[in-house]
Amino acid sequence: MSKTLIPSSRGAYEVHVAPGLLQSAGEMCGQLLKTRRVLVVADDEVTATHARTVVEGLQASGLTVSMVSIRAAEIRKTIEVVAQIWSHAMSAGIERSDALVVVGGGLVGDVGGFAAASWLRGVDVVQIPTTLLAMVDASVGGKTAVNVPLPDSVGGGLGKNMAGAFWPPRLVLADPETLQTLPSRHISCGLAEAVKHGLLADPDLLDLIERMGPALVKGSLDGAETIISRAVSIKADIVARDELESGQRALLNLGHTFAHAIEGRPALGLHHGEAVAIGLMAAGALGVQLETMASDALDRLRSLLASLSLPVILPGPCPADQLLERMRFDKKMDQGTMRLIVPQAPCGACIRTDVSDAQVLEAWRSVGAS
Ligand SMILES: NC(=O)c1ccc[n+]([C@@H]2O[C@H](COP(=O)([O-])OP(=O)(O)OC[C@H]3O[C@@H](n4cnc5c(N)ncnc54)[C@H](O)[C@@H]3O)[C@@H](O)[C@H]2O)c1
The missing domain is CATH 1.20.1090.10 (Dehydroquinate synthase-like - alpha domain)
Incomplete structure (x- = not known):
């Protein structure tokens, strides 16, 4: 088990790395977050598996949990997907003192992080990365973002991460065992x-x-x-x-x-x-x-x-x-x-x-x- 403390403008947060950590993720979030409700933003590839484990742990800690699934595709890393998360936050009654818990790869981490940064001008977010890239990089450091279309004059496609916010997480939990389901x-x-x-x-x-x-x-x-x-x-x-x-x-x-x-x-x-x-x-x-x-x-x-x-x-x-x-x-x-x-x-x-x-x-x- 390794633990790294990262100072940030919103308060220091810990990054934990340990096999099997997912089993205690709900309890750790429950202890840290002074909240009643949580919206889990889940990568659709892990909704039924790793995100389910997190949801069950959060519920066992006495939290009221809602979930929204997001398909991880760069073409969908857009403000429309952030708006979809805002709608779920609205329906779930997520208030300023509540939190988003993001379970997935770097893409869902960036989009879910931006939704947390902007919902009610900012609610807490916990990042639970389930890809190696998100564990070694994207979940750490508080950058959140969406893509914005590029002009046709340069071949179109997407301007990467052109809109976003610095929004440090309250906690990052990386469980290498979740990589067992990740394609090579x-x-x-x-x-x-x-x-x-x-x-x-x-x-x-x-x-x-x-x-x-x-x-x-x-x-x-x-x-x-x-x-x-x-x-x-x-x-x-x-x-x-x-x-x-x-x-x-x-x-x-x-x-x-x-x-x-x-x-x-x-x-x-x-x-x-x-x-x-x-x-x-x-x-x-x-x-x-x-x-x-x-x-x-x-x-x-x-x-x-x-x-x-x-x-x-x-x-x-x-x-x-x-x-x-x-x-x-x-x-x-x-x-x-x-x-x-x-x-x-x-x-x-x-x-x-x-x-x-x-x-x-x-x-x-x-x-x-x-
Ligand atoms: N915020 C930052 O500092 C930062 C840093 C680096 C990269 N990024 C961003 O991260 C994104 C890339 O992240 P990524 O490489 O994690 O890609 P990704 O989030 O697109 O995930 C890759 C694929 O793996 C699936 N998946 C996720 N976890 C899984 C699991 N455990 N088992 C099976 N399938 C799983 C996803 O559904 C997706 O199909 C890019 O959008 C990039 O811009 C952000």
């Missing part, structure tokens, strides 16, 4: 974000993922708790220093400015973690150009991602110049200047605002853009 493709996705954390701050985590990651993708849970808790502590450390991303928290976006340009293109069929894997390769290629990363470190990254069944090049045709234009819609634009996160050797990253369009285009071409 999504285990790979979670490992992509864990690799990002390793690149940023922890070479030992990279070694661990190199050793244990491929077996995790095949269904083993050996090493899962350690990988999750190490990744959480890296994110916790960065978020504690810069909760609202006025500086160093932007480093957590390593690979993401590239990833967001391709993730919202339905034709590519990429999940978030897969887009991040390609984004890490593009950011690494940029690092090699800017001489902040050695080419053998990029080769090691490519082998590691490939060993985790993650893509390292684009799966379909994409013009590099259009991808560059899509990057300009990223949230990390600052007064018209693109802020890119570039990996540094042997570990770490830096924020660069001096990267030329030609260098970004070359990075895109290194991952297969035309």
